[in-house]
Amino acid sequence: MRVTKKLLMGSVVATAALVLAACAPSTEAGGDATPAGPAEVTVGVITSESGALAGYGKQYLEGFKAGLDYATDGTNEVDGIAIDVVYKDDGGDPDKAVTAAKELIGDGVNILAGTASSGVALALAEQAAQNKVLYISGPAAADALTGINGYTFRSGRQSAQDVATAGTFLDDLDGKKVTVFAQNTAFGQGNEAAVKAILGAKGATVDSILVAENVTEFTPFATQLLDGDPDLVFVAWAGATSGAMWQALLQQQVLDTIPVVTGLGDAATFGAYGEASEKIQFLNHYFPGANDHDVNATMIDLVTAAGGTPDLFTPDGFNAALMIVHAIQEGKGDVDAMIAALEGYSFEGPKGTTTVRASDHALIQEMYQAKLVADGDTYVPELIAAVPADEVAPAEAE
Structure with missing residues (x-):
C-alpha cells in the first residue's frame, strides 16, 4: 500500500469525469512520443441542492470547492489540464440523479461524485458499474455502497x-x-x-x-x-x-x-x-473543533474565506476532491488506472490520516x-x- 502524506501542489481536484479530449503527444529528448494528459477534464458532481437534504448537499459542495482550491493552489488546473466542474441537483430523488448521470456520461464524463442520499448513491453506483465510470460517493452512509462494485468509492464515513x-x-x-x-x-x-x-x-x-x-x-x-x-x-x-x-x-x-x-x-x-x-x-463523524489536524485547519480557513460554514459533511466534499486529484494524476483519465490509483491510497485529510481500503473501497478514518x-x-x-x-x-x- 502506497502512503502519500502530502498532495503535490498543482494537482487536479474534481469529482467526475474526463471529457474525451484529444491528447497531444509529447517527446522527451532522445525518447519516443508519450501521451500527455487530456486538454480538459470535466467533473460531474451530483448532490442535493434542493429538497430535504439540501443542507447536507451545501456542506458537501463547500468542502469540495475548498478541496479543489487546495489541491490546485487556486488554479483549477493541473499539469496543464483545465478542470471544468458541472454541478447537478438530484433533489434527493434517485430517478433525477440517474437522469443527470446518464446525461453526463453521454457527454463523455467518466468520473462522478457526490450525493447525501443513500438511495441516490446506490442508484449512481449501479450506473457507474453499468457504464464503467469512476464514482466517488459523498455523505451517503449506507454500508451497501462499500464493496458494491469495483467502480464505486466513498469520501465519507459509513453506518x-x-x-x-x-x-x-x-x-x-x-x-x-x-x-x-x-x-x-x-x-x-x-x-x-x-x-x-x-x-x-x-x-x-x-x-x-x-x-x-x-x-x-x-x-x-x-x-x-x-x-x-x-x-x-x-x-x-x-x-x-x-x-x-x-x-x-x-x-x-x-x-x-x-x-x-x-x-x-x-x-x-x-x-x-x-x-x-x-x-x-x-x-x-465531524465538527470543526473535533481535531487539530493541519489539513482540517486549512479546510476551515478556505471554506470560511469563501463565505461558507464548515459543518458535518464538509470533509466529505474535501476528501472527494483530494481523491480525484490523485486519481487523475496517476490515471490520466483511464478509469481502470484511476481505480488502481485509489485502491490502498492513504492521504492526510481533514480527519487526519485517511485510507481507501483496497479490498472493498471502505474509507478508514478516525x-x-x-x-x-x-x-x-x-x-x-x-x-x-x-x-x-x-x-x-x-x-x-x-
Missing part, C-alpha cells in the same frame, strides 16, 4: 463506523438488548443492519423500530420503545423531523428511562435536541465521541475523545 463508535461508549454487550430506532430509508436500514452485524457480534440481541420518512407524530413510537424495555436505544435519524422526534422521546421520558446513543448531526440540529441535549450520548453543552440560548459540541481509525474500521465486505 458501520457510526455503530462501532457508539459501541465505544458501552460496557460488555453480552446478553443485552439493543433497539434501533430509525427511519425506514436506505440510511435507516443500513444502520439497522450495521447494529445487528457489529453489536450483535458482541452478544447483543438487536431489534428495531423503523418509521416511515413522512411521519411527523412520534409519541406512539416512543411508547413502543418504553414497552420494549431495551438496555440501549440506538437512534439513526436525518432531516427535518429530527426535532419533533427528540421532543417526543423527551416528553415520554424515554431519555430518562433508557440510555440513548445517536450520531451528532450538523450545526442546524444542535438546538433541536433542546432539553434532551445533555441526556444523549453522541457519536460523531471518529469522535462528543457531547452538547449549553452556550447561552443554544448548545455547542464538545469533544470527549477521538476514536482511532482502526478501532472503528468496518468489517471487510465480501
Whole structure:
C-alpha cells in the first residue's frame, strides 16, 4: 500500500469525469512520443441542492470547492489540464440523479461524485458499474455502497463506523438488548443492519423500530420503545423531523428511562435536541473543533474565506476532491488506472490520516465521541475523545 502524506501542489481536484479530449503527444529528448494528459477534464458532481437534504448537499459542495482550491493552489488546473466542474441537483430523488448521470456520461464524463442520499448513491453506483465510470460517493452512509462494485468509492464515513463508535461508549454487550430506532430509508436500514452485524457480534440481541420518512407524530413510537424495555436505544435519524422526534422521546421520558446513543448531526440540529441535549450520548463523524489536524485547519480557513460554514459533511466534499486529484494524476483519465490509483491510497485529510481500503473501497478514518453543552440560548459540541481509525474500521465486505 502506497502512503502519500502530502498532495503535490498543482494537482487536479474534481469529482467526475474526463471529457474525451484529444491528447497531444509529447517527446522527451532522445525518447519516443508519450501521451500527455487530456486538454480538459470535466467533473460531474451530483448532490442535493434542493429538497430535504439540501443542507447536507451545501456542506458537501463547500468542502469540495475548498478541496479543489487546495489541491490546485487556486488554479483549477493541473499539469496543464483545465478542470471544468458541472454541478447537478438530484433533489434527493434517485430517478433525477440517474437522469443527470446518464446525461453526463453521454457527454463523455467518466468520473462522478457526490450525493447525501443513500438511495441516490446506490442508484449512481449501479450506473457507474453499468457504464464503467469512476464514482466517488459523498455523505451517503449506507454500508451497501462499500464493496458494491469495483467502480464505486466513498469520501465519507459509513453506518458501520457510526455503530462501532457508539459501541465505544458501552460496557460488555453480552446478553443485552439493543433497539434501533430509525427511519425506514436506505440510511435507516443500513444502520439497522450495521447494529445487528457489529453489536450483535458482541452478544447483543438487536431489534428495531423503523418509521416511515413522512411521519411527523412520534409519541406512539416512543411508547413502543418504553414497552420494549431495551438496555440501549440506538437512534439513526436525518432531516427535518429530527426535532419533533427528540421532543417526543423527551416528553415520554424515554431519555430518562433508557440510555440513548445517536450520531451528532450538523450545526442546524444542535438546538433541536433542546432539553434532551445533555441526556444523549453522541457519536460523531465531524465538527470543526473535533481535531487539530493541519489539513482540517486549512479546510476551515478556505471554506470560511469563501463565505461558507464548515459543518458535518464538509470533509466529505474535501476528501472527494483530494481523491480525484490523485486519481487523475496517476490515471490520466483511464478509469481502470484511476481505480488502481485509489485502491490502498492513504492521504492526510481533514480527519487526519485517511485510507481507501483496497479490498472493498471502505474509507478508514478516525471518529469522535462528543457531547452538547449549553452556550447561552443554544448548545455547542464538545469533544470527549477521538476514536482511532482502526478501532472503528468496518468489517471487510465480501
